[in-house]
Amino acid sequence: MDFILSQNNLLILAIALVAGIMLLMPSFFKGRAGRAVSTSEAVQMVNQKQAVLIDLRGADQFKAASIAQSRNIPAADLDAKAASLPKDKPVILVCDTGRSASRSVAVLRKHGIQEAYTLEGGIQAWMQASLPVKKS
Structure with missing residues (x-):
């Protein structure tokens, strides 16, 4: 649990989460355009x-x-x-x-x-x- 709560690891986890969302966004809007x-x-x-x-x-x-x-x-x-x-x-x-x-x-x-x-x-x-x- 200390590994996840470490400040450096939280930053890396947040960046990974944001990058994943950005990669998925085009598939959400694909049919609309x-x-x-x-x-x-x-x-x-x-x-x-x-x-x-x-x-x-x-x-x-x-x-x-x-x-x-x-x-x-x-x-x-x-x-x-x-x-x-x-x-x-x-x-x-x-x-x-x-x-x-x-x-x-x-x-x-x-x-x-x-x-x-x-x-x-x-x-x-x-x-x-x-x-x-x-x-x-």
């Missing part, structure tokens, strides 16, 4: 599973450049329009760089859409991969 898919995975999901692409950017950005098959639903309107999205198909959320789309996955999950993904790197990664975009 949704998995990011690469551009090639997104193309495969659209072709094989008829995945729906939702562009979360504003209308001006969407008109400037967007993925041809995507629908524009700004992030602020997603909660109101999520009911119109199919629940039996994967939904891939697209933003400018892939960072802000992960927040919107929780909105889709709340509406019963379990297969919600984000496009890794967003529309920027799509264009860097030389994949087709439409410009209005």
Whole structure:
């Protein structure tokens, strides 16, 4: 018992406990943010599973450049329009760089859409991969 109550050992035990919690945290939050898919995975999901692409950017950005098959639903309107999205198909959320789309996955999950993904790197990664975009 003296071994555990020694001040040096308590410090080591506390550090080990904190490190363990930090290692486990990503697994607790894994399902909330949704998995990011690469551009090639997104193309495969659209072709094989008829995945729906939702562009979360504003209308001006969407008109400037967007993925041809995507629908524009700004992030602020997603909660109101999520009911119109199919629940039996994967939904891939697209933003400018892939960072802000992960927040919107929780909105889709709340509406019963379990297969919600984000496009890794967003529309920027799509264009860097030389994949087709439409410009209005």
